Amino acid sequence: xxxxxxxxxxxxxxxxxxxxxxxxxxxxxxxxxxxxxxxxxxxxxxxxxxxxxxxxxxxxxxxxxxxxxxxxxxxxxxxxxxxxxxxxxxxxxxxxxxxxxxxxxxxxxxxxxxxxxxxxxxxxxxxxxxxxxxxxxxxxxxxxxxxxxxxxxxxxxxxxxxxxxxxxxxxxxxxxxxxxxxxxxxxxxxxxxxxxxxxxxxxxxxxxxxxxxxxxxxxxxxxxxxxxxxxxxxxxxxxxxxxxxxxxxxxxxxxxxxxxxxxxxxxxxxxxxxxxxxxxxxxxxxxxxxxxxxxxxxxxxxxxxxxxxxxxxxxxxxxxxxxxxxxxxxxxxxxxxxxxxxx
Amino acid sequence: xxxxxxxxxxxxxxxxxxxxxxxxxxxxxxxxxxxxxxxxxxxxxxxxxxxxxxxxxxxxxxxxxxxxxxxxxxxxxxxxxxxxxxxxxxxxxxxxxxxxxxxxxxxxxxxxxxxxxxxxxxxxxxxxxxxxxxxxxxxxxxxxxxxxxxxxxxxxxxxxxxxxxxxxxxxxxxxxxxxxxxxxxxxxxxxxxxxxxxxxxxxxxxxxxxxxxxxxxxxxxxxxxxxxxxxxxxxxxxxxxxxxxxxxxxxxxxxxxxxxxxxxxxxxxxxxxxxxxxxxxxxxxxxxxxxxxxxxxxxxxxxxxxxxxxxxxxxxxxxxxxxxxxxxxxxxxxxxxxxxxxxxxxxxxxxxxxxxxxxxxxxxxxxxxxxxxxxxxxxxxxxxxxxxxxxxxxxxxx
Numbered sequence: 001x002x003x004x005x006x007x008x009x010x011x012x013x014x015x016x017x018x019x020x021x022x023x024x025x026x027x028x029x030x031x032x033x034x035x036x037x038x039x040x041x042x043x044x045x046x047x048x049x050x051x052x053x054x055x056x057x058x059x060x061x062x063x064x065x066x067x068x069x070x071x072x073x074x075x076x077x078x079x080x081x082x083x084x085x086x087x088x089x090x091x092x093x094x095x096x097x098x099x100x101x102x103x104x105x106x107x108x109x110x111x112x113x114x115x116x117x118x119x120x121x122x123x124x125x126x127x128x129x130x131x132x133x134x135x136x137x138x139x140x141x142x143x144x145x146x147x148x149x150x151x152x153x154x155x156x157x158x159x160x161x162x163x164x165x166x167x168x169x170x171x172x173x174x175x176x177x178x179x180x181x182x183x184x185x186x187x188x189x190x191x192x193x194x195x196x197x198x199x200x201x202x203x204x205x206x207x208x209x210x211x212x213x214x215x216x217x218x219x220x221x222x223x224x225x226x227x228x229x230x231x232x233x234x235x236x237x238x239x240x241x242x243x244x245x246x247x248x249x250x251x252x253x254x255x256x257x258x259x260x261x262x263x264x265x266x267x268x269x270x271x272x273x274x275x276x277x278x279x280x281x282x283x284x285x286x287x288x289x290x291x292x293x294x295x296x297x298x299x300x301x302x303x304x305x306x307x308x309x310x311x312x313x314x315x316x317x318x319x320x321x322x323x324x325x326x327x328x329x330x331x332x333x334x335x336x337x338x339x340x341x342x343x
Numbered sequence: 344x345x346x347x348x349x350x351x352x353x354x355x356x357x358x359x360x361x362x363x364x365x366x367x368x369x370x371x372x373x374x375x376x377x378x379x380x381x382x383x384x385x386x387x388x389x390x391x392x393x394x395x396x397x398x399x400x401x402x403x404x405x406x407x408x409x410x411x412x413x414x415x416x417x418x419x420x421x422x423x424x425x426x427x428x429x430x431x432x433x434x435x436x437x438x439x440x441x442x443x444x445x446x447x448x449x450x451x452x453x454x455x456x457x458x459x460x461x462x463x464x465x466x467x468x469x470x471x472x473x474x475x476x477x478x479x480x481x482x483x484x485x486x487x488x489x490x491x492x493x494x495x496x497x498x499x500x501x502x503x504x505x506x507x508x509x510x511x512x513x514x515x516x517x518x519x520x521x522x523x524x525x526x527x528x529x530x531x532x533x534x535x536x537x538x539x540x541x542x543x544x545x546x547x548x549x550x551x552x553x554x555x556x557x558x559x560x561x562x563x564x565x566x567x568x569x570x571x572x573x574x575x576x577x578x579x580x581x582x583x584x585x586x587x588x589x590x591x592x593x594x595x596x597x598x599x600x601x602x603x604x605x606x607x608x609x610x611x612x613x614x615x616x617x618x619x620x621x622x623x624x625x626x627x628x629x630x631x632x633x634x635x636x637x638x639x640x641x642x643x644x645x646x647x648x649x650x651x652x653x654x655x656x657x658x659x660x661x662x663x664x665x666x667x668x669x670x671x672x673x674x675x676x677x678x679x680x681x682x683x684x685x686x687x688x689x690x691x692x693x694x695x696x697x698x699x700x701x702x703x704x705x706x707x708x709x710x711x712x713x714x715x716x717x718x719x720x721x722x723x724x725x726x727x728x729x730x731x732x733x734x735x736x737x738x739x740x741x
Contacts, residue, residue, distance in 0.1 A: 133705055144702065327465060
């Protein structure tokens with residue numbers, strides 16, 4: 001029992017990331033009808049916003065520390081971050097420590113702008129083109145974005161830590177009445193899951209309970225009729241593209257303490273996210289979220305030693321195996337609609 | 344000029360392709376050795392072999408994607424299977440490439456039959472994801488559980504204690520075709536030029552010509568017409584009482600065998616096989632090649648393959664020194680500025696150039712390079728006919 005709970009918990013953080021990316025992909029597909037292969041790149045840009053912010057907070061100048069001496073007895077020169085000088089030592093240190101969560105504040109406007117520019121500058125011209133063309137042009141864009149990041153940040157992963165407050169692990173089992181030290185779960189992963197749940201809940205609430213969301217849902221169901229009612233649906237869909245980009249971006253920001261960002265992380269996640277979207281059913285938002293968590297948890301179950309010894313190599317292929325099985329038994333994915341993307 | 348069951352036009356086309364392929368070592372070496380442009384020469388064996396091999400890969404992919412419109416994201420799996428088959432034949436029988444290549448075609452064909460049979464139950468993006476899933480599964484398994492078969496991360500290679508039962512005493516100790524050793528070349532020096540004629544390249548080139556001829560026949564056959572009909576309107580085809588799936592499956596298997604053959608040739612040039620050949624990026628590369636060149640056209644995939652491989656090898660070699668050499672005549676500040684800008688596009692970040700080029704092609708030339716060529720040709724023809732027209736109009740006035 002404890003092992004099962006542990007694996008479910010382990011699957012949650014990866015599942016959250018899959019669900020967030022798949023949610024954005026489905027939003028874009030459902031509203032604009034565009035298959036966005038650059039969505040992984042948006043996730044990556046988000047992660048690098050966190051890296052950038054950490055570097056900005058870390059900018060430092062050299063100062064002679066009167067209290068310390070180096071091993072020769074000379075006064076020690078230490079690097080002091082500018083933020084500590086400007087905002088005081090305590091608040092500065094706090095800023096540096098909390099740079100990843102704070103990066104969300106920076107990432108949202110950045111990602112909205114990136115999303116608007118992408119949609120208005122490029123995607124807009126591809127509404128009427130075949131899906132294959134959309135896949136290809138966004139794939140090209142993903143390569144370009146990834147190379148730009150590689151150019152500025154280098155090819156190696158960059159460690160970006162979580163705030164010290166979340167550094168350790170919590171003994172999750174005690175809460176559920178198990179013995180101590182049976183179910184240990186890092187705090188940050190719990191934070192990530194809660195954060196993902198919040199974002200997903202927020203997006204759904206936004207679509208469900210606001211007038212704007214209602215119009216967008218109506219547009220997803222029948223774009224032409226909404227247009228005929230005199231509503232500028234294009235403008236709203238552009239906003240939704242920005243929102244999807246922001247969701248991918250903040251997912252990337254918060255993932256940095258779990259996985260040190262590198263320039264190809266977007267592509268790594270993109271392939272799996274597409275599998276997730278298709279398993280959930282193209283164009284279905286709840287399907288994307290459900291499939292994200294389902295595949296994340298299945299993946300962590302498959303990497304248990306007991307199961308691996310039963311079926312060798314299952315941990316490597318489980319996601320694809322499940323995808324194949326679901327697509328063959330349920331042609332449109334778990335919750336997909338008929339007639340989407342079958343031309 | 345009719346031969347081999349081709350029309351006049353196709354025969355001429357085939358002859359041009361044969362001539363270009365056989366003369367590649369000369370055509371791709373336009374700059375004399377030691378000149379500052381010599382680095383743009385592509386006439387070295389390694390690169391030419393890759394042109395031919397990826398050309399074969401893309402020709403095969405085009406039979407599936409270009410004709411039927413089914414976009415497979417998993418063709419690299421067949422490439423890997425082909426490579427592994429050949430290296431296993433090296434290990435068991437000996438360094439002659441023929442048994443390996445035959446085995447590779449058969450095995451990849453069977454593999455494609457299995458994957459195609461399942462994946463073709465769905466169409467559109469669902470088909471793409473199914474093929475992607477199968478390929479990624481093969482890739483992951485090749486790295487983990489199938490290590491006895493694939494030698495995992497090290498890659499499959501020939502060791503001295505392998506059986507090699509058909510190895511004669513005097514047989515060459517590297518891949519050969521009945522004694523013709525693949526990595527041997529003869530060089531020809533003409534003035535400042537040096538031409539390399541490599542056995543391996545010519546082997547690949549002859550295979551490439553054969554499979555190009557085959558794809559030409561498929562394009563012109565009733566079968567090819569049926570595949571195009573599937574791309575145009577599958578529903579309508581079904582309503583006429585035809586089941587499309589046997590045709591798409593045949594196309595899938597044929598293109599899988601082409602990919603297997605390409606993988607086999609890779610291992611014939613260099614007796615190694617690694618799982619990274621099966622990764623989805625390799626599948627993505629052949630998609631890029633086919634579309635960049637022009638999907639559904641005969642020459643497009645070959646052009647695309649050549650284009651990408653050329654840029655990969657030539658652009659990535661341009662480094663600071665070379666750039667300084669080119670722009671040395673400029674004032675220092677300007678020189679450094681231009682070199683700084685060029686940094687984005689050449690050397691290690693040549694992928695950026697590839698991505699931009701690819702985007703430009705998709706945006707402005709949906710038909711690929713072939714369409715670009717056709718447009719230019721048409722523009723010239725139009726100008727010419729306009730001139731003729733102008734003359735024709737002026738004549739009566741005289």
